[in-house]
Structure formats: C-alpha cells, structure tokens
Amino acid sequence: MSSRSAPFITPEHLNNISAEELKRRLAGDPFEAVQWIKALAERGEAEAQVLLGQAYLDGYGLEPDPRQARIWFRKAAEAGHLLGMNMLGRAYDQGWGGPVDHACAAYWFRTAANQGLDWGMYNYGHLLLHGLGVEKNEREAFDWYNKAAELGHAKSLGVVGRFFEEGWLGERDQEKAFDYYRRSAEAGDFRGQYNYALMLSERGQMEGALQWMREALGNAHMAFTRTMAANLLKHPHPVLYQVGMEALHKCALRGNAHDAYAYAKFLLAQGAGNIANLSLGRWWLRCAARQGHTQAQQEVDFHISLS
Incomplete structure (x- = not known):
C-alpha cells in the first residue's frame, strides 16, 4: 500500500474540483480517495478530518494507525464537529491510539450530546449506566437514551426497551419493551432484532x-x-435452536480456532448415528487443529483412528 506514489493534490486542485468530481474520486480507489480526504483535512475541513481519522482507524487506503486516528478526531472535535467529538470520545473509551480515559470520553460524549448528537447521547448514557468516568446514574442514563430514542436512534431504542423489560428503574412494562424492541429492530439494530424475536416467540x-x-x-x-449461539442452543423451541446452530456455524466460518473447535464438538456430540455430522465434525476439528487449537490437535488423531 505504501509503495504506491500518492497523487500530488494542490490547493488549486481543491478549489477547482467540482462537487460531482470529488464525490466520484472519493468513491473510487481507496488509495487515491484517501489522498483527497487528507488534502481536505489538512486544509481544515472538519468533515474530512473525521473521515481521515476513520481511514486511519480502519486502514482504508493506508496503513492502520490508531494514534493518527485520535489526532485527526481531536482536530475535528476541537473545530466543533459533532461526529468528531463522538469519535474522539470513542478513542478515549476504547483506547484507540492511546490510553483508555473514561473521564475524557465522558466529556466529549456529553459535549456532543448536549449539542443534539444521538450517538453522543447513546455513548454518554452508556458511561452513566455503568459508572465509567462519571458517577453511576441509571435515571440520567435512561434520560439520555430516551432522548436519542426520540430521534430514532436504533441502539438507544433497544436499550430503552431493556429498561422496561428488566425494570431497571423499578417499572417493568412488557408492552412498552415490546414496542421499543420492534422499533429498534425495524431501525436495523441487531440487539433490538434479537430481543424483538425473543418476545415474538414468547x-x-x-x-x-x-x-x-x-x-x-x-x-x-x-x-x-x-x-446468540450460546443462548439459542439452550432454547426449547426447535425454530430458535436451529438459528443457534446457524450462529455457531457462522462463528466457525468467520471466527477463530476456538470457534472452529466449538462447532466441531457440537457436530461430534450430535453425530451418534449420523455419519454426515461425524464427518463434518472431524473436518472442523482438523480446521481448529491447523489454526493452532491445542485441544483439537490432541483429539484429531483419536477421531482419525475411529474413521
């Protein structure tokens, strides 16, 4: 990635490029796109500074560098950009590019929240709910989640649903929980979709x-x-149990050696009288062994001797 020569973008280029052409270039080759983003960021465009920070965080068009990500998020935040404030808060919260500092995260989340950013409200609510960097305050946390939910924020809708389902503030209301989970699910949050599905099954x-x-x-x-795999494989209804199996398979396909081993053990446990499951389980056991899973390596020879 770094061996390619970057295009030289002058201030004149930035001044003369049309919005349509810039949009085309930003949607094109990541290496070239990030050069335009960087040029705009260095000129002081706060929106580009957030995009450049995200590019450094994700390794989009350049080598990942969380330290640089935090630097550019700070530039955008200090320029008053709300998403920049939120992302700088996230950097402090997650330890991207420096030490974790929940008090600093709370400051930036709260600043963004007070200026109307739903993600700032959600993230500040999370710190209040768990007492991270601020004094634990479930009532205030709920108020911030609820403000974000009123703006249609998908994750906040789901958390408000949890408040009502679990009675975290003393008021349990399953109908309200059901409605908030439905709205969260329809807005695209996977936790809301999961909780809504469970309530539908009930x-x-x-x-x-x-x-x-x-x-x-x-x-x-x-x-x-x-x-999901751990919970649904204990579910009494066969429909949701089946999704638990699918979740375990997804983990094996996209996860690590422990996921491959877990799926192998599940298949082998289900394999009595089922040659297909036994064969597939042994295959996943070998996959886990090749990925360095010690227990799988010890068990491979035993299962080969049985085949």
Missing part, C-alpha cells in the same frame, strides 16, 4: 420470531453472534 409468533432472529444473525458482530 407470544407464539414463531414465523416473525424466525425472520427477525435470522435478521439479527446476519447483522450481528462476532461477539454477539457467539452470545
């Missing part, structure tokens, strides 16, 4: 439950996919 609406649970599975990141 009401006997299994067709809808299956639809939303598979939607959640398709959207979930790996950590939540593992949670």
Whole structure:
C-alpha cells in the first residue's frame, strides 16, 4: 500500500474540483480517495478530518494507525464537529491510539450530546449506566437514551426497551419493551432484532420470531453472534435452536480456532448415528487443529483412528 506514489493534490486542485468530481474520486480507489480526504483535512475541513481519522482507524487506503486516528478526531472535535467529538470520545473509551480515559470520553460524549448528537447521547448514557468516568446514574442514563430514542436512534431504542423489560428503574412494562424492541429492530439494530424475536416467540409468533432472529444473525458482530449461539442452543423451541446452530456455524466460518473447535464438538456430540455430522465434525476439528487449537490437535488423531 505504501509503495504506491500518492497523487500530488494542490490547493488549486481543491478549489477547482467540482462537487460531482470529488464525490466520484472519493468513491473510487481507496488509495487515491484517501489522498483527497487528507488534502481536505489538512486544509481544515472538519468533515474530512473525521473521515481521515476513520481511514486511519480502519486502514482504508493506508496503513492502520490508531494514534493518527485520535489526532485527526481531536482536530475535528476541537473545530466543533459533532461526529468528531463522538469519535474522539470513542478513542478515549476504547483506547484507540492511546490510553483508555473514561473521564475524557465522558466529556466529549456529553459535549456532543448536549449539542443534539444521538450517538453522543447513546455513548454518554452508556458511561452513566455503568459508572465509567462519571458517577453511576441509571435515571440520567435512561434520560439520555430516551432522548436519542426520540430521534430514532436504533441502539438507544433497544436499550430503552431493556429498561422496561428488566425494570431497571423499578417499572417493568412488557408492552412498552415490546414496542421499543420492534422499533429498534425495524431501525436495523441487531440487539433490538434479537430481543424483538425473543418476545415474538414468547407470544407464539414463531414465523416473525424466525425472520427477525435470522435478521439479527446476519447483522450481528462476532461477539454477539457467539452470545446468540450460546443462548439459542439452550432454547426449547426447535425454530430458535436451529438459528443457534446457524450462529455457531457462522462463528466457525468467520471466527477463530476456538470457534472452529466449538462447532466441531457440537457436530461430534450430535453425530451418534449420523455419519454426515461425524464427518463434518472431524473436518472442523482438523480446521481448529491447523489454526493452532491445542485441544483439537490432541483429539484429531483419536477421531482419525475411529474413521
């Protein structure tokens, strides 16, 4: 990536390029696109500074560099850019490019939230809910989540649903929880989709439950996919149990050696009298062994001797 020569972009280029042409270049080759983003960022364009920070974070068109990501998020934040404030808060919260500092994260999330950014409200609510960098305050956390939910923020809708389902503030209301989960699911949040599917299943609406649970599975990141597998493989209804199997398979395909081993053990446990499951389980066991899983390496020879 770094061996390619970057195009030389002058201030005149930036002044004369049309909005349509700039849009085309930014949507093109990542290496070239990030040069235009960088040129705009260095000229002081806060929007470009956020994009450049994200590019450094993701390794989009350049080598990943979380330290540079934090620097550019700070430039945008200090220029008053709300997403820049939120991303700088995230850098402090997650330790991107420097030490974790929840107090600094809270400052930037709160600043963005006070100026109307839904993500700032959500992230500040999270710190309040868990007492990270600020004094724990569930009521204030709920208020911020609720403000973001009123703006249609998908994740906040789901968290408000959890407040009502679990009665975190003393008020349990399953109908309100159901409605917030539905809205969160329809807005695209995988946790909302998962919780909405569970509530549909409790009401006997299994067709809808299956639809939303598979939607959640398709959207979930790996950590939540593992949670789905663990939970749904204990579910008494065969429809949701099947999705648990699909979640375990997804983990094996996209995860690490531990995921491959877990799927292998599941298939082998299901394999009594089922040659296909036994064969597939042994195949995944070998995959885990090749990826360095110690227990899988020890078990491979035993299963080969049985085949």
